[in-house]
Amino acid sequence: MQILKNRHVTGWLQAAPLTLILLGFLVLPIITIVIVSFWRATEFSIIPAFSFENYEFLFGSAVTWKVFMATFRYAFITWVFTLSIGFTVAYYLAFHIRSQPVQIALFLLCTIPFWTSNIIRMISWIPFLGRNGIANQTLISWGVVDQPVEWLLYSDFSVILAFVHLYTLFMVVPIFNTMMRIDRSLIEAAYDNGASGWQTLVHVILPLCKPGIMIGTIFVVTLVMGDFITVRFMSGSQRANVGRLISNDISLLQYPSAAATAVVLLCTVLITIAILLRFVDIRKEL
Amino acid sequence: MAKVGYTRRSILKTGAAAAAASLAAPMVWSQESKNIVLRQFGTGVSNLNDVAQKVKEDLGFTLEMTALDSDAVTQRAATQPGSFDIADIEYWICKKVWPTGNLQAMDVSKIANYDKIVGIFKDGKLTPESTIAQGTAPHTVGFVEGQGSTTFADEQTNWMTLIPTIYNADTLGIRPDLIGRPIESWTELLNPEFKGKASILDISSIGIMDMAMVCEAMGEVQYGDKGNMTREEIDKTIAIFTEAKQNGQFRAFWKTFDESVNLMASGEVVIQSMWSPAITAVKSRGIPCVYQPLKEGYRSWGGGIGLSSSLSGMELDAAYEYINWYLSGWVGGYLMRQGYYSAVPETSKEFMTENEWGYWFEGKEATDVITSPTGDTLAQAGEVRDGGSFYERMGHVACWNSVMDENQYMVRKWNEFIAS
Numbered sequence: 159m160q161i162l163k164n165r166h167v168t169g170w171l172q173a174a175p176l177t178l179i180l181l182g183f184l185v186l187p188i189i190t191i192v193i194v195s196f197w198r199a200t201e202f203s204i205i206p207a208f209s210f211e212n213y214e215f216l217f218g219s220a221v222t223w224k225v226f227m228a229t230f231r232y233a234f235i236t237w238v239f240t241l242s243i244g245f246t247v248a249y250y251l252a253f254h255i256r257s258q259p260v261q262i263a264l265f266l267l268c269t270i271p272f273w274t275s276n277i278i279r280m281i282s283w284i285p286f287l288g289r290n291g292i293a294n295q296t297l298i299s300w301g302v303v304d305q306p307v308e309w310l311l312y313s314d315f316s317v318i319l320a321f322v323h324l325y326t327l328f329m330v331v332p333i334f335n336t337m338m339r340i341d342r343s344l345i346e347a348a349y350d351n352g353a354s355g356w357q358t359l360v361h362v363i364l365p366l367c368k369p370g371i372m373i374g375t376i377f378v379v380t381l382v383m384g385d386f387i388t389v390r391f392m393s394g395s396q397r398a399n400v401g402r403l404i405s406n407d408i409s410l411l412q413y414p415s416a417a418a419t420a421v422v423l424l425c426t427v428l429i430t431i432a433i434l435l436r437f438v439d440i441r442k443e444l
Numbered sequence: 445m446a447k448v449g450y451t452r453r454s455i456l457k458t459g460a461a462a463a464a465a466s467l468a469a470p471m472v473w474s475q476e477s478k479n480i481v482l483r484q485f486g487t488g489v490s491n492l493n494d495v496a497q498k499v500k501e502d503l504g505f506t507l508e509m510t511a512l513d514s515d516a517v518t519q520r521a522a523t524q525p526g527s528f529d530i531a532d533i534e535y536w537i538c539k540k541v542w543p544t545g546n547l548q549a550m551d552v553s554k555i556a557n558y559d560k561i562v563g564i565f566k567d568g569k570l571t572p573e574s575t576i577a578q579g580t581a582p583h584t585v586g587f588v589e590g591q592g593s594t595t596f597a598d599e600q601t602n603w604m605t606l607i608p609t610i611y612n613a614d615t616l617g618i619r620p621d622l623i624g625r626p627i628e629s630w631t632e633l634l635n636p637e638f639k640g641k642a643s644i645l646d647i648s649s650i651g652i653m654d655m656a657m658v659c660e661a662m663g664e665v666q667y668g669d670k671g672n673m674t675r676e677e678i679d680k681t682i683a684i685f686t687e688a689k690q691n692g693q694f695r696a697f698w699k700t701f702d703e704s705v706n707l708m709a710s711g712e713v714v715i716q717s718m719w720s721p722a723i724t725a726v727k728s729r730g731i732p733c734v735y736q737p738l739k740e741g742y743r744s745w746g747g748g749i750g751l752s753s754s755l756s757g758m759e760l761d762a763a764y765e766y767i768n769w770y771l772s773g774w775v776g777g778y779l780m781r782q783g784y785y786s787a788v789p790e791t792s793k794e795f796m797t798e799n800e801w802g803y804w805f806e807g808k809e810a811t812d813v814i815t816s817p818t819g820d821t822l823a824q825a826g827e828v829r830d831g832g833s834f835y836e837r838m839g840h841v842a843c844w845n846s847v848m849d850e851n852q853y854m855v856r857k858w859n860e861f862i863a864s
Binding site for chain 2: 200215219291312408
């Protein structure tokens, strides 16, 4: 019993469950993926070996670079839109709605679409945006266009639209959270010192929201970079991102090649997040 | 002493009786050989719950069905041999999976209707005069030398890899109402007239074949064997389609059955690679759709059932019983009424009406309404099947679905095509 009283032992014991879970379900699988990425595969079997073949092909192929660029592009554009929409929504909720019950009610309203499946929300865009879809029929009946607008569906436009639709909430929640914790007297002080509304926003609110923005950014960027199904459905399989390369490889039993791509993607995402964290020290600000 | 309602003894007795009642049933059951469960997986095409129900009725044992897409089927057969007893796969998948040793060869002498199986699956010839199409023709991967052999035999032996179940000839599907003129050749898929209104399937092994049919028809590429292309042929083929893609020829690519149906039914696409039941699905929504026979011929596929190498004893006997039942006609009739062909058409005939047999197999005018096994109307009296009779359709197969020696290269090229 004496040993349990030792605070070091207690500390270790308390940390053990999480450590074990992380080891078993995070670290171990990643190590496996890294190992497999050096293996070789034929049509029907996977050969344990140590070869750089998968990486050589990956870095040697122009497609890889193109697809990674496309992935970054999707992530960046989606980030710009989710941030501006998310920030606006959060700002409205936090500063324009005075009563707390209404605030909570409106916040819950934002989450209602998320009670349905991700896939359903995405696919429901397809009949809406299609050649004979509601959007085109409306535009034609208004006389805005004569011919159906083709780029509404199965294009980069529809992919990004779906991303923004799916992931804006991940921006709203953390930004709203940090905004609610801003000391209102700071804003009063800004006004008292003669700052305009815009100046208050840029010099007071925005800097204080940085941790929320950063958390939202990390959510959105990692979700978009790891996605494959949205790109497949919304582009009608016509566009590719890294996730699709991986899923194509897996479906063709090329596990080592898929693992290598996954490792490169993981490193890319980690580097991106590391860079993002240079801007804001989330732990300090929280 | 007053009697208590429940003595200790009576509780023990009822408890024991209850335990016996709940235990006894499975014990009695297991004494019969019918307490067998066979786990079958395969593509949605033939993994039908109706079949499982009929098996339970006719043979007594339970058949558990899992439907997957063809990539997932390949994956499972190759990597999870313990997860199934019966694999319902295509012949080209067999070529990929057989060398893993996850399937066991079947003793032909135990197959009652072997002699009645159509020639395509035995010597490759539909009729003695027919020529064998390119690609992974079923007979080339249909037999092995011995039970444990992992390489294929050149001719019929006593050991079969897959028992053929269904097959069909695929071509392009079109929306005649939106095209408004006859379509006769595979080249039309890349006709600029259908810019932004064409589609092709995004399953590389099948998609490349449809591409090859088009390129060959255009006279752009001459192939030694479309089912086994050289790197140069693959490059040329993909280049032609990449250019078309960049010019906006394709509206979308599809990977699953329902995607192909929706593309066609919504009018997003007017010409595309398609599967026979997808045409039926579009038609059943009241939208005109034709499975257009083309002068260059069909791209064909065949499926069969294979036995897991882990099957033995009573389960193996049950599996043979199942196979013999499968070929005895009921399933064949069921599938033929959906527009597929049975490997043993003779036995299926008994399970179809004369009208159905005439329409589906002989290519005759329907004398009455043709309905699917589930009751949907597929054709009215007086209509004729697209492409005509069995011999007319299966006799014009240009190529079988296949897996190439250069498959890995092709897959990478395919990825480039999708990403381009």
